[in-house]
Amino acid sequence: MNAPVIQDANAWTEREQLEFFGSPEFAGILADVVRPMGLADARVTVAELHHRPGAGVSGVFEATNGSTTLYLGATAEKLEVVPEGTVHLDSGQGSVIVWLHPADPLLPGLPLATTPALVEEHWGGGRAIEELRTLAYRPLRRAVMLARFGDGQQLFLKVLRKDAELLHEKHLALLAAGIPAPIPAGPPIDGVLAFHRAHGVPLAEDLMHAPELPLAPQHIIGLLDALPQTLLEVPARPAWSDRLGWYGHAAQTAVPDQAGHIGELLTRLARILETAHRGELVPSHGDFYEANIFVENGTITGLLDIDSAGPGYLVDDLACFLGHLAVLPDLDSRYGRVNGYFEAYAAAFEAELSNRGVCAKGLYARAACVVLSLVAGARDEANPDWHAVALARLALAGQLLARAE
Template sequence: MTQLPPPDAGVPALLTLLSDDAVSVFAAAEDSLGFEVKELTLAQVRYLPGRSIVAQYRSKIVDRDGSEASPMLVAASGIKVPDGPVQLADEHGTVIAMWRFPADPHLPGLAAATNKDRAADLLERLGAPSDGVRLRVRAYRATRRAVVEAAGSSGTVFMKVLRPSRVAALQERHTLLAPHLPIPHSLGWSQRLGIVAMQAMPGQTLRRSLEAAHPNQPAPAALAALLDAMPPLSSDAKQVRAAHMRFDDHSRLLGTVMPEAAGILETLRQYVPAAESSEQSTTVHGDFHSSQVLVNQGEIVGLVDVDTVGRGERSTDYANLIGQLATVAMISDNPAPIEEYIGLLLEDFDNRVDPPVLRTKVAFVIAGLATGPFRVQAFEWPEDTLQRLELAVKWATAAEKDSSSNP
């Protein structure tokens, strides 16, 4: 078990769901759930201080018929949950909802997308390849989204499972961007289930290409051109909040789970004004990083996850890319090619946007990514978090000392 944060009066279930006591919560609902939990390991946390917690667990269970299984289990408190999950309330009125993957009440299409027969039938009705389908869950964020890979003899399809209310907007975004960008082709969608079927794209992620030290990588100018190819959006399109605009949220979480970080968080807060700029608003990806760009032999062949596209500043996209790469370099077994590429990116991007603003924005991207170790419950998450915050300060001070200096 990793370090626990302090108690939170607004989320009474916090310490229970983050500790070994979580087993007792599932045990209390054993009859309603229909299984007994034998092992439970915390895998991912989404915690909003004073408001809510959603915890995902790896598990080993015994079903009512005696069979064993290892599903993902979820427990949530402080959020509104549709009908379906088992819910327990203690004498103080604290309610904890529990479910077994894929029975996520917010993602009604997840059960269909992860069942071989139902997925094949769904893909056939959507007009996507469905023969000999083999399923693999590639991502799951409880209550929010999942990605399921469906590989068959006719090719591979990715099913993005969302809350049904978000599907139409995603489909419209793909329709708008497809003529301009190498994004996955939408093969069909189900509003009722909240599923969009996407074609598989060729190539590998830029991150993987860099970590493998391939000799050919996309020129920074090619990445800039990719972003500049995005079409204009209407003036009422959603505004993308850059990382420095979300620093209050990030610092609230980090300061709550790690009170000893208060000093370094306050240091970073002083740099928020330096991230403001007078750039013209344009269409931005909103979550542009090295795992969103697909490459082949140094050429860009794909751009994925365009759910976040909106209006903002181009330096926000540049900073997202550099900040994510700087964080990857910290944990990579082969950081040298990544760091070298960051240098090339800065050399190019400095001619396109204000260099001090860019570096300051990179600092706040890294600070936002400092929430990651706690979210995935890394074994030494406090140490990992502090290292990321220290790197963020280095980027902020580099911008302050010299407009073209690097940490």
């Protein structure tokens, strides 16, 4: 993919980026990009859009002529270096970089993790690969692939832009401390780290089907208390509440008709967070919620996605859990019991934090920040009801804030 570099246009807002990426105009531009690749008259549609506050909008696009399908990545983020093989476009408002998947400019290991022959070579151990599929992909950030081999064994391949060695060390530290983190299948290769599958099922599944509380709050608190002290030595990452302004901006960008209401929520939340004591600095998971916890018969059997693990606060991990729990009933009607589960977990977390000198208002304010961070993600042009989903999440954030005031 080669094209002349066009000078950057004037800076554009992230709201303008979001609208442009979802527009027929941009779809037509991408159709012209793939035309020389043999896809004449291709139909281009948005597969995913991702808005990173303060950085810009990126997306994945499908281009097909009915018989051949290609995927393109695009970003409005400003990259320090524009790699060869990318197309640099001018939208008239700002610049966009486009690449042919999987040649992500900041994920050099993505071609390795998406090529079956290479996955077999590096992780197959003589086994043939039967399935290789993408579970998650955030352009310029990370990707997760599932590789299934002929003997039924599965590996998860996590593609990182940086810190793959550090993540490998974190896994080894958690395993040494008795935490059931996924077991690495060796050191990272070109920024790709492979893991064996955790035992059990995601807590999200048990929350959907269990007739009673599927995991005791004491098990959750005990797991977090058992995180190794060595995590205090790694670089800290900000909690959701520390990035309140970023996520508020993303929500206002995604749902502009609610910008005033969101601004009011931000002001009220910031006022509480200024004085809400967080407790002692402790080892923290950093992204602790039901999808990252595997369970079996009421016992925790897996703790996933420890990329953000490091110095933090118990109240932030518990707030992350509650915030994600609160949105589940709106995702699927089968989460009907979760409202009751939420109250049980909230009461237990309140009591535990009170014993540690941390008041409940900080817990609920931080849970509200987590829900607010999920508002922008509700925007999905393929879902005609996305606006209602976003409004529901804003209402939940308001309800949690009301508990804190």
